[in-house]
Amino acid sequence: MSSIFKEGIYDTGSYARTGTLDLNGIQIQTPIFMPVGTRGSIKSLTSEDIDELGYNLILANTYHLYLKPGKEVFDHFQGLKNFMSYKKALLTDSGGFQVFSLASLFKFEDDGVRFQSHIDGSHHKFTPASVIDMQRSIGSDIMMVLDDCAPYGSDTKRLELALDRTHRWAKESFAYWMENPGGQNVFPIVQGGVNETLRLRSLETLQKIDFPGIAIGGLSVGEPRPEYIRILECMAPHLDKSRPRYLMGVGTVVDILEGVKNGIDMFDCVLPTRNARNGQVFTSKGKINLRNESHRLSDSPIDPQCECKVCKTYSLGYIRHLHKVKELTAFSLSTYHNLFFMQSFMEKMRKSIEIGNFQGFYDHWKNLFGS
């Protein structure tokens, strides 16, 4: 198939690189951060806000959308993009990770996973084919295969079982997808926990299949950062250059820095939006807790160097007040700012790679957001 990824500039001192992802005509500059619209909206924002912020690739969660509003709704509305009036590109996970982390009960079977809804306890089953069908109804530009993400701390036996299952399902998914590939892409998911041998085996196995991209799962799931870095470093030299690499569920500013340094092109995480709702915002000087008493009389914006409309309009003192009294507007203003920050952060990172200053960029931001 024709490639969806065009390599850009490579950093000389690391595996960092820029690139362009072409998803059905929508051009996405990488490395990119994707905000998460779990249930069909980026929490507290409108689709107009997403456009205004310049995001042209966002993520939605198949597990949540499968349960509510359900497949029939997406079939009727011809996909989530139409449903939510969003015109750009969309990536969906397979729903597997949410089954393991949210469902009240789940049980593996050879051909999939049975689970009970965390909402009403109802019984369901996901298979490699059924989650592709669901993602086809959602209409994402990038779909994910069903995988087995063993929890952090799993022993080697459990990790090997996860690998076998993940690889078998990836092959089934590929075959099922290829029956009728259409315009939607599918990425497989590398597993293996913090075991380097298994990680490399998984990467090698999955890269042999002609998927248009590759995802890395099971990281940033509780392991200490040195473990996280060690696994990224062990994989970096072996990542296929011609395909986009997506590190799932990551992350913090520092985790993204480590990811890009090790050749990752795509990231998604709820942290910038969730932290915003909890009153933590990101600035050019580091993180700020909006609820701090010290901001009570502050006339300054959240970040004097930020060009977002929230920083141009509102004071720290006002946004602190809204958070303290739990006004809904606190959530949307803070979320808007954090997503503007992430866009700007990624844009500056791409620029730093282009001008050969990724190491300087990395040092600067790691120092500010070290913890």
Add this chain to the structure above:
Amino acid sequence: MSSIFKEGIYDTGSYARTGTLDLNGIQIQTPIFMPVGTRGSIKSLTSEDIDELGYNLILANTYHLYLKPGKEVFDHFQGLKNFMSYKKALLTDSGGFQVFSLASLFKFEDDGVRFQSHIDGSHHKFTPASVIDMQRSIGSDIMMVLDDCAPYGSDTKRLELALDRTHRWAKESFAYWMENPGGQNVFPIVQGGVNETLRLRSLETLQKIDFPGIAIGGLSVGEPRPEYIRILECMAPHLDKSRPRYLMGVGTVVDILEGVKNGIDMFDCVLPTRNARNGQVFTSKGKINLRNESHRLSDSPIDPQCECKVCKTYSLGYIRHLHKVKELTAFSLSTYHNLFFMQSFMEKMRKSIEIGNFQGFYDHWKNLFGS
């Protein structure tokens, strides 16, 4: 003093009228509906949204702002308008009504009311002068006097006591305000429950004082609608034509129709915003409950005749989904629509008075929103 109100067109078949309120250079067409920004934001919206919706007079609650963020913050920021980045006109209540309805305990004294905060039980006292001081710090264009709003069902003795207290405090407030009137206006509040004699006595007493406008309190506090209408009708012929009349805390579409019919110029109510958050929206065909199963696959906007950006962008099916899964975006989209509806409703009402069709307008909307 120079009048803040210019009479417009009078309806020939009722007391309905149009007019223009001039608040420190901001021209407000009446009859007007004011959305409520209790704690310094219209819940779920931004100040940019308020501007975009075209509201140039909004209400904030002194009781809430006094408790949080407190007077010191408004003194520092030079008023709520600066604090929330809102440039148009502002009206504040005195805080009295919230003391009676929200405070965990309150006790009248000759010169004011002692109460305990509903947030932390802390002890406070409001006096006619102190609530004007607080409203001066908030910087509203229209301030309200402290009054005694006896609950619905109070006996005549209690209503008379409330009247005496309300009138005495109104006189004190006027004297205190006149020591240094500045650009902020003060309105007194007519009380008297559903007792016509007391209502007329209160109206007459307060209209004798040279306040720039007059407010009517203690209606829409639980009385059946016929009682509400009876009291409005008894006052209508006696309302001073040269001053704006403000009916506090009202209301529903039908209550506003009855108010305008009886000469009211200004209204405020949390219903359009609160109902929106609960999934009830207003349309050209009546009220809609967004959570209804029947909207699940609806491609139509909330109201095909509505010109608001929510109706131009999103389907009923999508907004229903957001409400069903309690996404924050559901609140802002629904609130935006309802406030657009209220603006449009009031604009059409003013037009109907101007062209001599208020009765037709009244019949049409009363029929649609009768309950």
